[in-house]
Amino acid sequence: MQATIDNLKHTFPEKLNTYHIQHTNELYLEIDPINIQEFCIHLQKDLEGTLVSLFANDERQLNGNFALYYVWAIRRSGFFVVLKTQLKPDNPVFQSITTPIYAANLYEREIKDLFGLIPEGHPDPRDLCFHGNWPQDLYPLRKDFDTFNQPTHTKTIDDFQRVAGEGVYEIPVGPVHAGIIEPGHFRFSVAGEPIINLEARLHYVHKGIEKLAEGLSIDKCLYLSERISGDETFANSLAYCHAIEKIAGIELSPRAAYTRLVFAELERLTSHLGDLAGICVDVAYGFAAYQFRMLRGWCYILVEELAHSRFLRNINTPGGVRQNFLHNKEKQIIDAIARIKKELNETVKILKTNALFIDRIENTGILTINAARDLNTVGPPGRASGLHFDLRKNFPYSNYNLLDFQIPKHLNGDVNCRINVKIEECYISMEIILKTLELMPQGETIRRIGNLDPYQSALGYSEAPRGENIHWVMTGENNTIYRYKIRTPSFCNWPALCWAVNGNIVPDFPLINKSFNLSYAGNDL
Amino acid sequence: MKLLLYVFMQLVLVLLLAPLVDGIIKKIKAFSQKRKGPPLTQMYFDLYKLMKKDTVVSETASWVFRTAPYITFISTLLAFMFFPATVILHSISFQGDIILAIYLLGIGRFFMVLAGLDTGSTFGGMGSSREVMIAALIEPALIVVLITLGLIAGSTSIYDIMLLNLQGNSFILNPYSILLFAAIFLILLAETARIPVDDPSTHLELTMIHEAMLLEYSGKHLALMELASVIKQLLFITILANFFLPTGWLGSQATPMLSFLLALITYFFKVVCIALLIAIAEISTVKLRFFSVPNLAAISFALAFLGFMQFIILGR
Numbered sequence: 001m002q003a004t005i006d007n008l009k010h011t012f013p014e015k016l017n018t019y020h021i022q023h024t025n026e027l028y029l030e031i032d033p034i035n036i037q038e039f040c041i042h043l044q045k046d047l048e049g050t051l052v053s054l055f056a057n058d059e060r061q062l063n064g065n066f067a068l069y070y071v072w073a074i075r076r077s078g079f080f081v082v083l084k085t086q087l088k089p090d091n092p093v094f095q096s097i098t099t100p101i102y103a104a105n106l107y108e109r110e111i112k113d114l115f116g117l118i119p120e121g122h123p124d125p126r127d128l129c130f131h132g133n134w135p136q137d138l139y140p141l142r143k144d145f146d147t148f149n150q151p152t153h154t155k156t157i158d159d160f161q162r163v164a165g166e167g168v169y170e171i172p173v174g175p176v177h178a179g180i181i182e183p184g185h186f187r188f189s190v191a192g193e194p195i196i197n198l199e200a201r202l203h204y205v206h207k208g209i210e211k212l213a214e215g216l217s218i219d220k221c222l223y224l225s226e227r228i229s230g231d232e233t234f235a236n237s238l239a240y241c242h243a244i245e246k247i248a249g250i251e252l253s254p255r256a257a258y259t260r261l262v263f264a265e266l267e268r269l270t271s272h273l274g275d276l277a278g279i280c281v282d283v284a285y286g287f288a289a290y291q292f293r294m295l296r297g298w299c300y301i302l303v304e305e306l307a308h309s310r311f312l313r314n315i316n317t318p319g320g321v322r323q324n325f326l327h328n329k330e331k332q333i334i335d336a337i338a339r340i341k342k343e344l345n346e347t348v349k350i351l352k353t354n355a356l357f358i359d360r361i362e363n364t365g366i367l368t369i370n371a372a373r374d375l376n377t378v379g380p381p382g383r384a385s386g387l388h389f390d391l392r393k394n395f396p397y398s399n400y401n402l403l404d405f406q407i408p409k410h411l412n413g414d415v416n417c418r419i420n421v422k423i424e425e426c427y428i429s430m431e432i433i434l435k436t437l438e439l440m441p442q443g444e445t446i447r448r449i450g451n452l453d454p455y456q457s458a459l460g461y462s463e464a465p466r467g468e469n470i471h472w473v474m475t476g477e478n479n480t481i482y483r484y485k486i487r488t489p490s491f492c493n494w495p496a497l498c499w500a501v502n503g504n505i506v507p508d509f510p511l512i513n514k515s516f517n518l519s520y521a522g523n524d525l
Numbered sequence: 526m527k528l529l530l531y532v533f534m535q536l537v538l539v540l541l542l543a544p545l546v547d548g549i550i551k552k553i554k555a556f557s558q559k560r561k562g563p564p565l566t567q568m569y570f571d572l573y574k575l576m577k578k579d580t581v582v583s584e585t586a587s588w589v590f591r592t593a594p595y596i597t598f599i600s601t602l603l604a605f606m607f608f609p610a611t612v613i614l615h616s617i618s619f620q621g622d623i624i625l626a627i628y629l630l631g632i633g634r635f636f637m638v639l640a641g642l643d644t645g646s647t648f649g650g651m652g653s654s655r656e657v658m659i660a661a662l663i664e665p666a667l668i669v670v671l672i673t674l675g676l677i678a679g680s681t682s683i684y685d686i687m688l689l690n691l692q693g694n695s696f697i698l699n700p701y702s703i704l705l706f707a708a709i710f711l712i713l714l715a716e717t718a719r720i721p722v723d724d725p726s727t728h729l730e731l732t733m734i735h736e737a738m739l740l741e742y743s744g745k746h747l748a749l750m751e752l753a754s755v756i757k758q759l760l761f762i763t764i765l766a767n768f769f770l771p772t773g774w775l776g777s778q779a780t781p782m783l784s785f786l787l788a789l790i791t792y793f794f795k796v797v798c799i800a801l802l803i804a805i806a807e808i809s810t811v812k813l814r815f816f817s818v819p820n821l822a823a824i825s826f827a828l829a830f831l832g833f834m835q836f837i838i839l840g841r
Contacts, residue, residue: 171647171731179728193815282732284724284812290558356721357811364814506651507732507815 001027001079004047011042023246023458025079025395033085033094036070040097040104043072043081050075050376053470054107055485056115058143060089062455066117068094069485071459071470075394080459087117096122103376106495114141114210129203129524132156140211147211163189163197171506175204182520186509193505198498205524213484214476218244218318218452221481225471226313228486229522231274234260234267234312235464236471236488236522242397243460243473244318248449256320256447257399258440262333263303263312263325264398264462265429265436269340270299271465271517272380272422272429278514279419280351283360291347295340302336305329320446330437337430348423361415365512367500368413377496378489379467380421381516385413391463398462402439405432413500415515451479464489466519488522531616532606538614539605542793543755544568546762546800553804568755572748580744583644593640594742594749597633601753601760604629607683608763611788612691613781618684623671626683630716630760633753634660641738648730652737655815659722659734662822663715669829670708673701673836674768690771701839704832706769710802711825713761715818717754720807722818732812759796762803766795 001021008016008029015038017030031039043049049072057067065086072081087094096119098105108119109128116139119125127134133153139145160170168191175183183204189197209228213221225240226233238260245252252260277292300310307315307325315321326333351357367377372385383390390407392400408424410417457474467489476482497516501509548565555562582591604626609615634656641653671681678686715722718735727733730740739750772791813821 171651173647173731178730282727282729284720284727284807286554286726287557287808290560294559354809354811356813359817360811360814505815509731510729 001025001077004074004077004079004081007047008039008042011046012039015039026082026459027079028082028084030084033068033087036068036083036085037095037097037100039083040070040072041100043083044101047072047074047081048076049073049081051101051103051107052080052376052468053472053485053487054104054111055472055487056111056117056141057474057483057485058115058141059086061143065089066092066115068111068117069472070097071472073395075389078395082459092117093120094118095120098122098124102374103492106491113139115139116142126159129206131201131203140208143214145211147208160187160199160201161189161197165191167191168196175201184520188506188509190506193507195501195504195506195509198501198509200494200498202494202520203524205521207521207525209525210484210486213481216481218449218475218479218481221484222317225484225486226316228525229488229490229519230311231271232267232464232466232469232488232519232522234263234315235462235469236486237313237316238264238398238462239460239464239469239471240473240484241316241318241460242462243458243471244449244452246458246460247452247456247473247475248318250319250447250449252398253320253444253447254399254441255324255443256445258436259321259324259326259445260316260398261400261403261436262433263307263315263321265432266299266303267312268463268465269426269429269433270296270303272426273299273344275422275514275517276419276426278517279361279415279511282511282514283357285351285354285357288347288351288354288357291343295343295347298336298340302333305332317446319449320444322446324445326437326440333437334434337433341427341430344423344426358416360511361419361515363412364415364508365500365504365515366412366414367496369411371499372413372496375496375499376492377467378492379464380418380425381413381493381496381500382467383408384410384417384421386411391461391468395461403432403435405435415511418515454478455482457483466490466517466522467493486525488519488525490518490520490523493518494523528616531609531614535606535609535614535616536602538610538789539602539756539759540752542796543752543759544572546759546796547755549797549800550804550807553801554807557804557808568751572752575743575748575751576745578744580746582746583646583741586644586741589636589639590643590741591746593636593643594746594753596636598749598753598756600629600633600636601756604633605756605760605763608760608767609684609687610763610767610792611785612684612687613785613788615684618682621681623675623681623683623686626760627667627671630757631660633757637738637750640742644741646741648733648737648740651731652734652740655734656738659715659818659822662819663712663825666708666822666826666829667712667716669826669833670705670712673705673829673833676833677701677836687767687771690768701832701835702769704828704835706765708825708828708832709761709765709769710806711821711828713758713765713803714806715821715825716761717758719803721810721813721821724812762796762799765799766792770795770798 015035019029021027052073053071055069059065059067065088068085070083096108098108108122111117112119113127113129135151135154138151168189171188171190173186175185185201187199188195213224226237228236273292273296277289280289304310306329367385369386372382372387388409393407405428408421410420452475454475454477460471462469469489470487472485474483493516501512547568552562552565607622607626638653638656641649674686675681678689718725723734742750
């Protein structure tokens with residue numbers, strides 16, 4: 001980290017205003033708005049940084065300005081660089097970095113919608129969260145917006161990207177779909193069967209979670225974080241608790257850290273088995289689909305027996321876990337894992353020897369490594385495209401650094417690779433759980449956090465089943481939340497999906513979509 | 526009088542048996558997935574429910590949309606009349622009726638495709654376009670198979686072919702017979718929207734072929750369309766059962782009534798066997814990539830053509 005500070009000092013002798021390091025791996029730099037682009041390009045090109053989050057914060061009550069935070073992860077060295085810059089409320093315009101750094105695209109549009117800060121020079125300044133029915137000058141994440149204010153709907157011009165040409169037509173799908181899935185509108189531009197362009201319009205289930213969090217007490221906000229996305233309950237509450245614990249400056253007890261690790265891996269196992277089932281359903285491979293569903297059912301049963309909640313709610317709490325959930329349950333877990341492993345082995349063997357199935361998934365929906373890198377694709381889709389990183393390895397939390405495990409890496413970036421990554425991760429998760437049970441010491445499971453200082457911030461993160469999950473929490477007065485920025489893996493991966501389907505045929509879209517398995521609720525917030 | 530009775534019996538038989546066969550296939554598939562599956566009679570309940578329900582018709586739909594279910598249903602049912610379940614149920618037959626039956630199915634498909642396009646919904650259009658593509662690919666194979674069968678029997682009447690198969694006992698053992706059986710089996714999978722080509726149980730509109738055309742239908746119209754599909758399925762199963770696995774109780778000592786019952790039971794048994802075959806094919810394969818469907822059609826055509834050549838070279 002010191003090398004990075006020296007590098008930045010050397011490169012920008014006059015432009016680096018102040019910096020400080022907090023929570024050992026977060027480097028905060030304060031810079032002027034005019035220098036944003038220069039710093040960002042330097043961080044990306046020379047320091048091998050990745051833009052993992054970009055958000056605004058209404059700090060007018062604190063210092064009279066809006067603040068923008070550019071969170072960069074230096075994955076190789078395992079620390080974050082946060083660029084902070086302040087915007088005057090009378091001229092809320094900032095320089096867009098989307099053209100050189102494409103990963104910033106959706107963040108800047110989101111800031112424009114929710115804060116009314118204008119990214120100048122953004123190549124695609126359309127609304128992201130609003131669908132042309134929200135009043136123009138109302139910005140919900142500003143502090144002066146009342147949460148319970150229901151504005152009258154308006155109708156403004158709202159359009160999709162048009163593709164024109166002979167024989168090109170559009171297929172609108174959704175937002176209401178057949179089957180029980182969440183809402184999202186997909187606009188395909190196709191010529192015959194091949195897809196030329198896909199635009200996904202999401203944010204139909206925008207619930208205003210970040211706004212709701214503001215002013216909540218630390219304890220209550222935990223419940224909110226558990227309800228961001230149903231099947232990532234544990235990953236989200238883990239990231240939230242991680243941030244709070246960093247602010248409180250407490251070290252987890254080993255028992256609590258290992259307990260979290262077991263549940264996090266069980267959630268990953270459950271989620272991946274569900275994904276594999278979904279992929280098999282989409283290619284009409286009923287036998288394998290029901291095998292995977294059965295295995296997922298076994299995971300749910302195990303989790304329910306351990307924690308009395310199939311979706312892993314009410315386990316985490318800032319400072320540890322609520323109870324000694326795994327007390328005397330070791331044998332039960334080991335037995336269940338052995339059973340799942342045996343059945344999974346057999347199913348995978350049958351799956352991988354089905355030539356028709358392999359033919360269907362190979363070279364379908366290829367996401368190239370360059371596209372994956374530019375869009376900051378995270379999680380299994382990133383690892384399938386050759387982006388070999390994982391928060392559990394690169395930014396270890398919750399005792400992951402004490403365990404020895406591998407991260408799968410595949411290079412082709414097609415559905416086949418994503419399936420292989422998920423299958424391998426299932427095995428790795430099971431191994432991690434078994435190792436954890438061996439290593440886990442007895443002891444307390446919770447350490448009380450005291451009152452938190454106001455206006456302290458920290459990045460909490462966890463590797464959710466879908467990929468890296470980064471939360472940023474800033475405390476307010478009286479143990480409340482001032483700002484809670486949630487960046488789920490789905491937010492990063494939706495554009496990657498849209499990119500990966502180009503050139504594929506329409507009937508293959510559901511298969512590619514399922515191989516990414518993105519969350520709508522986790523994206524729409 | 527006798528003719529009318531036979532037609533009536535054939536009608537009752539097809540209407541009773543066609544939904545049941547679909548239920549059998551579903552049941553076998555469910556067992557492979559460690560499920561119980563819906564009861565065998567589920568489709569009757571579904572049809573009854575749909576018949577009671579209101580029919581919703583899109584405002585943009587023309588008369589084509591409204592009449593297509595009736596035309597499809599009647600033409601499919603009529604086509605089935607030419608395929609007696611047993612030779613005893615011989616009702617109407619004439620030279621060339623096999624060609625007529627196949628193109629009666631063609632009329633049904635034509636109107637189904639038009640109805641898919643008629644409402645102007647996205648999925649209907651996609652389904653129609655895909656259906657026509659598959660139909661165009663699969664038709665040559667079907668015609669070659671039928672012509673070969675006709676050549677073997679020396680007649681293009683379904684009844685004659687069946688009768689001849691019954692008398693020439695060695696038919697099933699002929700190599701070309703096996704080739705033609707395989708060809709028709711592939712055609713059956715493609716024609717009746719079975720798994721390597723289409724997925725009958727999917728909810729994903731974007732991957733649908735047959736179902737996509739029917740998305741706009743509801744109530745009675747939907748019931749007729751679904752009934753037409755299962756009748757068509759039974760028709761192809763009957764082709765396989767009666768042309769390639771000939772059984773009959775024509776010369777037996779039993780009374781006409783008893784031999785008729787025996788014939789029906791053996792027919793039912795053959796149908797179940799072929800349903801089992803279809804279910805196994807569905808369980809062990811996955812849906813083909815859409816542009817791989819021509820390969821399947823090509824295989825079917827090649828098998829049919831090989832059978833044809835073998836007949837020309839080796840003779841009967």
